[in-house]
Amino acid sequence: xxxxxxxxxxxxxxxxxxxxxEEAGCMGxxxxxxxxxxxxxxxxxxxxxxxxxxxxxxxxxYEKVLLTLLAMFRDATTMVLVVNCTEPEKQSYxxxxxIRNIQASSITPAERAHAYGWGxxxxxxxxxxxxxxxxxxxxxxxITGVIVVRANKIKDACSVAFALRLxxxxxxxxxxxxxxxxxxGFTYGHGHVEDVMRNSFLTELFLWPxxxxxxxxxxxxxxxxxxxxxxxxxxxxxLLQTYILDLxxxxxxxxxxxxxxxxxxxxxxxxxxxxxxxxxxxxxLDAIWYQLCEQTKRIVADLRVLRTLMVSTxxxxxxxxxxxxxxxxxxxxxxxxxxxTLLDSADKMFKTAKDRVYNKDDEFDPxxxxxxxxxxxxxxxxxPTDIKETAKNIRSKDERLKHLHQQVKILILCQDxxxxxxxxxxxxxxxxxxxxxxxxxxxxxxxxxxxxxRRFPTEHRSGYTVKSVEPKQQAVPEASAGSSRRSLFxxxxxxxxxxxxxxxxxxxxxxxxxxxxxxxxxAELLESTQQEQGDNRCFKDSYILTMSxxxxxxxxxxxxxxxxxxxxxxxxxxxxxxxxxxxxxxxITKIMxxxxxxxxxxxxxxxxxxxxxxxxxxxxxxxxxxxxMYHSHVTALRQIEVYxxxxxxxxxxxxxxxxxxxxxxxxxxxxxxxxxxxKQAFELLIDTKQNMVVPEHRDGKSEDAIIMLQKKQEDxxxxxxxxxxxxxxxxxxxxxxxxxxxxxxxxPCLIHRRGIEVVPMTITVGDYILSPEIAVExxxxxxxxxxxxxxxxxxxxxxxxxxxxxxxLLIEFDRKTQFHHQQHLSKVEDALACLVVNxxxxxxxxxxxxxxxxxxxxxxxxxxxxxxxxxxxxxGINEEVDGENFIQNLPGIDSTNIANVVAQLDRPKDLDxxxxxxxxxxxxxxxxxxxxxxxxx
Numbered sequence: 001x002x003x004x005x006x007x008x009x010x011x012x013x014x015x016x017x018x019x020x021x022e023e024a025g026c027m028g029x030x031x032x033x034x035x036x037x038x039x040x041x042x043x044x045x046x047x048x049x050x051x052x053x054x055x056x057x058x059x060x061x062y063e064k065v066l067l068t069l070l071a072m073f074r075d076a077t078t079m080v081l082v083v084n085c086t087e088p089e090k091q092s093y094x095x096x097x098x099i100r101n102i103q104a105s106s107i108t109p110a111e112r113a114h115a116y117g118w119g120x121x122x123x124x125x126x127x128x129x130x131x132x133x134x135x136x137x138x139x140x141x142x143i144t145g146v147i148v149v150r151a152n153k154i155k156d157a158c159s160v161a162f163a164l165r166l167x168x169x170x171x172x173x174x175x176x177x178x179x180x181x182x183x184x185g186f187t188y189g190h191g192h193v194e195d196v197m198r199n200s201f202l203t204e205l206f207l208w209p210x211x212x213x214x215x216x217x218x219x220x221x222x223x224x225x226x227x228x229x230x231x232x233x234x235x236x237x238x239l240l241q242t243y244i245l246d247l248x249x250x251x252x253x254x255x256x257x258x259x260x261x262x263x264x265x266x267x268x269x270x271x272x273x274x275x276x277x278x279x280x281x282x283x284x285l286d287a288i289w290y291q292l293c294e295q296t297k298r299i300v301a302d303l304r305v306l307r308t309l310m311v312s313t314x315x316x317x318x319x320x321x322x323x324x325x326x327x328x329x330x331x332x333x334x335x336x337x338x339x340x341t342l343l344d345s346a347d348k349m350f351k352t353a354k355d356r357v358y359n360k361d362d363e364f365d366p367x368x369x370x371x372x373x374x375x376x377x378x379x380x381x382x383x384p385t386d387i388k389e390t391a392k393n394i395r396s397k398d399e400r401l402k403h404l405h406q407q408v409k410i411l412i413l414c415q416d417x418x419x420x421x422x423x424x425x426x427x428x429x430x431x432x433x434x435x436x437x438x439x440x441x442x443x444x445x446x447x448x449x450x451x452x453x454r455r456f457p458t459e460h461r462s463g464y465t466v467k468s469v470e471p472k473q474q475a476v477p478e479a480s481a482g483s484s485r486r487s488l489f490x491x492x493x494x495x496x497x498x499x500x501x502x503x504x505x506x507x508x509x510x511x512x513x514x515x516x517x518x519x520x521x522x523a524e525l526l527e528s529t530q531q532e533q534g535d536n537r538c539f540k541d542s543y544i545l546t547m548s549x550x551x552x553x554x555x556x557x558x559x560x561x562x563x564x565x566x567x568x569x570x571x572x573x574x575x576x577x578x579x580x581x582x583x584x585x586x587x588i589t590k591i592m593x594x595x596x597x598x599x600x601x602x603x604x605x606x607x608x609x610x611x612x613x614x615x616x617x618x619x620x621x622x623x624x625x626x627x628x629m630y631h632s633h634v635t636a637l638r639q640i641e642v643y644x645x646x647x648x649x650x651x652x653x654x655x656x657x658x659x660x661x662x663x664x665x666x667x668x669x670x671x672x673x674x675x676x677x678x679k680q681a682f683e684l685l686i687d688t689k690q691n692m693v694v695p696e697h698r699d700g701k702s703e704d705a706i707i708m709l710q711k712k713q714e715d716x717x718x719x720x721x722x723x724x725x726x727x728x729x730x731x732x733x734x735x736x737x738x739x740x741x742x743x744x745x746x747x748p749c750l751i752h753r754r755g756i757e758v759v760p761m762t763i764t765v766g767d768y769i770l771s772p773e774i775a776v777e778x779x780x781x782x783x784x785x786x787x788x789x790x791x792x793x794x795x796x797x798x799x800x801x802x803x804x805x806x807x808x809l810l811i812e813f814d815r816k817t818q819f820h821h822q823q824h825l826s827k828v829e830d831a832l833a834c835l836v837v838n839x840x841x842x843x844x845x846x847x848x849x850x851x852x853x854x855x856x857x858x859x860x861x862x863x864x865x866x867x868x869x870x871x872x873x874x875x876g877i878n879e880e881v882d883g884e885n886f887i888q889n890l891p892g893i894d895s896t897n898i899a900n901v902v903a904q905l906d907r908p909k910d911l912d913x914x915x916x917x918x919x920x921x922x923x924x925x926x927x928x929x930x931x932x933x934x935x936x937x
Contacts (some may be wrong), residue, residue, distance in 0.1 A: 082147045083126045088120075109913075135760060155199070224640060227656065234370055236355055274674065311396075382658065
């Protein structure tokens with residue numbers, strides 16, 4: 001039965017289901033989740049009784065609450081829309097709820113309109129939902145409610161806010177609920193949390209930090225056993241950290257002296273070492289970037305470089321750290337930076353990084369990471385000892401055998417993919433072999449090596465061979481000898497890594513000169529972070545290892561006695577680590593059941609694909625008894641606390657957490673800074689909540705809600721003057737026809753906020769049709785320069801002047817950035833002058849923002865007739881030349897596929913009816929098909 005067939009009243013449906021859920025407390029279905037914790041039940045209760053924004057602390061999580069809430073509405077008699085979800089989150093919820101869902105990328109708009117009739121829970125992209133709401137494809141009056149995740153990202157002109165406004169205009173009884181677990185996200189800008197609540201039509205703010213009394217009591221009652229291991233750094237690591245901090249202090253002082261007015265308050269040494277530094281820096285610099293001098297921009301970029309070096313010092317091995325520092329000692333880089341490479345601390349830093357790799361005799365003899373020894377101690381001694389001690393405390397023999405029989409599962413959590421790869425290689429190959437091949441991979445000279453690195457088996461464990469690592473006796477130049485061996489290694493071992501690194505470089509360089517609004521200095525500001533992200537693409541997020549005793553046969557459960565079960569302990573104490581697979585796209589449960597050997601799972605805190613939520617799913621799937629925090633991470637530690645509270649095990653059976661940390665270092669300071677910043681964010685939110693004034697019309701359900709008022713204007717066609725009375729009662733809602741491709745910008749949302757009806761259409765002439773005589777071609781500065789150079793703008797202006805009496809070319813720039821094109825400025829001016837001379841009817845307008853553009857449209861429309869949607873969509877498509885030009889200008893269309901597209905289409909409008917798969921087949925490329933589908937939908 002579909003939603004259309006039931007016709008159930010939205011308000012009664014929600015009330016009935018809320019009562020049912022309040023009695024049940026949780027769904028209790030095995031495939032969904034375990035019972036809600038006490039604080040999660042309180043969260044759910046608050047959301048059931050009112051519409052509000054729920055903000056929880058890092059790691060505390062709202063996923064179980066949201067899952068339970070969604071389970072209420074999976075019946076076809078209701079319809080709840082969920083927006084702002086990532087694809088992995090969406091797939092996770094769909095699989096747990098056991099529902100079917102709208103796949104916007106694989107169906108046509110007509111099929112999508114029919115799919116809304118399924119009812120239940122639907123995950124929808126916000127931009128797609130906006131178009132569907134404007135075209136009345138969604139039965140708005142039958143929507144039970146809308147749920148928004150990542151609410152901290154809602155802005156005045158974003159697609160989510162636009163969709164919520166359209167929904168609330170036509171549906172006054174459905175609910176709106178919002179979730180966020182990023183309290184810091186509400187501290188950027190003035191009154192951001194109030195803006196979010198206003199744009200979401202919410203009246204309540206629910207705050208659930210880790211320090212909340214209910215959360216604290218719940219998690220403390222089932223606290224996992226935590227063993228903190230404070231590992232001192234090596235002397236060279238301490239020196240490296242000191243020199244990098246000295247450089248940071250010097251650069252921060254220079255920034256403050258160049259900007260005495262305090263514009264850069266966030267640029268401090270403490271924030272520089274924080275993981276959030278790039279985001280906080282970007283948020284602060286966006287508004288004043290064009291005001292900064294070039295030296296300040298260089299310093300800001302260099303601070304990010306130094307932070308990268310600090311991370312490499314603390315988290316990576318000596319060879320990787322030396323490779324990272326060596327990259328910034330080139331002559332080319334010396335002319336690009338602010339001058340920090342010329343300081344004494346920089347010389348000492350470069351020398352110390354090299355000393356970590358080469359000994360006093362200049363032999364390749366890299367020092368081992370101090371944490372490696374601590375990790376080995378945990379795996380070889382601490383965990384086996386804990387297993388034995390726990391078994392001794394169990395009096396029942398059957399229970400003791402059961403405990404010994406349990407498969408030992410160890411989860412090691414790391415900062416990034418580089419660290420995961422490092423640990424997997426260290427455990428399976430040993431420190432010497434790993435560092436040796438790491439040096440070959442990174443062009444580090446190993447022609448003169450220490451005794452422990454001179455002889456290695458010719459067969460590499462991964463299946464790659466290095467014919468010889470012995471220095472040649474013949475007189476061969478050092479560089480060429482090392483280069484030949486390194487070339488052989490890179491050719492066979494690093495092909496995957498090299499390809500990924502090249503792809504990262506291409507991503508940075510493959511930008512058209514006119515398409516990027518970033519200046520050269522802005523690109524340099526982002527270079528260090530992008531390069532670090534590009535390097536991490538070479539590594540996997542997770543690895544699976546087993547521990548086995550060499551030569552020992554695996555025992556079955558049927559013939560195992562108490563002494564046989566000691567095999568697990570023996571394997572951990574003396575066995576070898578073997579790489580099984582990665583955790584990506586693998587059935588972890590099957591891997592665990594296939595063998596009873598001890599297993600080690602290595603993964604990052606946050607998956608590049610699935611985000612931080614993937615750690616929750618990993619804990620639920622693996623259910624590890626031992627967890628090693630190789631690096632400190634606030635969110636991960638709290639997720640482990642929640643995992644332990646959900647297990648509710650006896651103290652003997654609780655998870656053991658080993659936290660390996662360098663005390664008194666930037667790593668520890670970064671952790672403390674993250675905790676402090678979150679605490680300050682919640683303090684600000686608490687203070688805001690206490691002083692917040694919520695207007696009566698905030699929920700948007702009353703007819704006199706100010707934010708929902710539509711501006712009316714008198715119909716200019718009404719009779720007036722002479723003996724005819726003015727028809728004062730004749731009012732219409734002003735209307736603007738907008739090309740569908742423009743919905744990727746904020747302008748349609750801002751136009752709608754001004755009380756103007758927005759009609760999405762696929763049009764070939766202009767981007768915005770304001771009246772039967774006025775068409776506007778809107779360009780951003782980069783797009784304007786690009787289309788002017790390519791000649792596309794001439795064709796667009798030619799079509800506008802042919803069909804409209806008053807064509808307008810509107811150039812929209814960002815007032816926060818420098819308003820000029822950096823390169824070939826004279827050529828652009830000449831081309832613009834030529835355009836104006838050839839098309840004198842074109843009026844050129846400039847706008848400093850999308851908000852100003854919306855105001856201009858409103859002023860231009862005043863007193864004008866409303867445009868005809870049917871006529872506007874038909875202009876230009878009846879002529880073969882116009883149709884072909886229109887198709888050629890679409891994203892994904894190029895010289896290789898334009899002939900095939902024109903041959904198979906009767907008219908360009910047919911493109912709008914095709915699905916993603918059909919477009920990909922038509923263009924002969926999935927990527928181009930996706931580009932075209934996104935532009936049309």
